[in-house]
Amino acid sequence: MAGFSKKDEQFRDYALNAPPLKVLLTTCMPLALYQAMQQIFKILDALLASHIGADAVSAVSCLSQITLMITALGTGLAVGGSIQISEAYGRGDDTMVRQRVATVYALAILVSLVVVAALIPFAEPFLRLLKTPEDLIAAGAGYFRVEILSLVVSFFNTVYIAIERSRGHARKILVLNLVIIIVKLAMSAFFVYVLNGGLILIAVATLASQMLVLLYALVTMPRDEGAFRFSAGSVRLSKDSVLPLLNISFPVAAEKMLFAAGKVIVNSMSGMYGGLTVGALGISNNIGGLTTSWHTGFTDGAAPLISQNRGAGKYRRTLQLYFWLLAIDMAIGVAGIAIVTNTLPWLAKIFAQSKNNFDETFCQMIIAIHQWEMLGYITLGINAATLALLLGYGYTKLTMLLNVARVFAFRVPVLWAFQQFTNIGAEAVGMTMMISNVCTGLAAVAIAIPVVRKIRRLAREEITPKINKEETI
DSSP states (O other): OOOOOHHHHHHHHHHHHSOHHHHHHHHHHHHHHHHHHHHHHHHHHHHHHHHHOHHHHHHHHHHHHHHHHHHHHHHHHHHHHHHHHHHHHHHTOHHHHHHHHHHHHHHHHHHHHHHHHHHSTTHHHHHHHTTOOHHHHHHHHHHHHHHHHHHHHHHHHHHHHHHHHHTTOHHHHHHHHHHHHHHHHHHHHIIIIISOOOHHHHHHHHHHHHHHHHHHHHHHGGGOOGGGSOOGGGOOOSHHHHHHHHHHHHHHHHHHHHHHHHHHHHHHHHGGGOHHHHHHHHHHHHHHHHHHHHHHHHHHHHHHHHHHHHHTTOHHHHHHHHHHHHHHHHHHHHHHHHHHHHHHHHHHHHHTBOSSOBOHHHHHHHHHHHHHHGGGHHHHHHHHHHHHHHHHTTOHHHHHHHHHHHHHTTTHHHHHHHHHHOOOOTHHHHHHHHHHHHHHHHHHHHHHHHHHHHHHHHHHHTOOOOTTSOOOO
16 A cells, blocks of 8 residues: 655645744645635626626525535535545554545545435525525526536535645645636636626536536546545445544534525525615625635635644644734735725726616615625634634534524624614625624634633643544533
8 A cells, every 4th residue: 555655745744844834824825825816706707797787696696605505515525524634644644544535535426416416406496495586596597507517516626625735735726726717717708798698608617617627636636646546445435434524524514504504594684675785795795705715715724734733743833823824814804904995996886887887876885885894804814713723623513603603693683683673774784794703703712712722731741632533622
């Protein structure tokens, strides 16, 4: 049985021994750029939809939250698999790495098949079950079906990228993503501006770009070197192999699904202020993503690093990584507020311009919502850094608690209170987002304190980590 390749051994040594700040920046920066480009990709998609019309923007904004609920299945599996693989990688157990890599890929295929069978034939009833407005179903049902196919492909792609990320292949992910974005945008622009196509063709372009990643993965996986090479013979679907993985993955999937479901509820509640409010909130979220996507990229890169160092028993070093990450994420939040403060009117005007006219009401609605939402950038940075620490230690139940509270404790009840007890209009949606994001950051601090104390005790006692068991506080 082959061990780690030379390149994988080199990265493992680098992750465990190089200066923490250097490791964070070199490993996470390409992933942050990847996430930032993904966000730009979403914004350009929204701009293409705005060229079709404001109703198309609202349909895409509403359905995107529903597709995120489904994506959560693949994301949860990818995060759980990445944590387990990174931990075994840090320990130096190449046999366990090989088995976990193969098993995660096999589970991704099974999840994809279940989603196709369950949702493609019943797309419209599923959207009605989620209280999607009938006019948005009429505008976006076909778009949603094609998006489901894209999501099925992306389940596998998400797992592939997560495994590559745990190996430190951040630049590879970045380059691959650049190719995807260029192909996607070129096809979308051709479909919308040349063929005057609708939402379905935008979804087709997304599917085509996702297929490129899938083909690349299928070609390169069998040719890989060492323990990360996929081998069907290494798949372990036994109870002892699958249950520990699901124990970590399920809270992540549930968290992201509930978080997206909460956003669907918020979208539905926002409709009280008029149909365009849903689109304006979606645009506001996209603008915020220009900053928070950097947080996500650093979280994606830092969590495997923390897990690897935990697997190697370097608990003190995991805290060093966390505190440096906290400083970086807060700095990103400060920079985001400064930049968006000066560019918000310009960004809003871009989204309010369709091929037919400029919608001043829509523009002002975007500004009114986001001028409040952006005040939570810094606390969202605190939350992102804390999530990386929790994920790195396998505390996925705590990440679920934190993100579910963000929507169902700090967002939905607050918006309900605004609607019931005030006469504030669409601006209340932005105020709700700000309150939710600030409270989430404060909750992250409250959760981080006992976790940090626990890790410091582990550092003093030099306890050997247990790979398959989640720590409890």
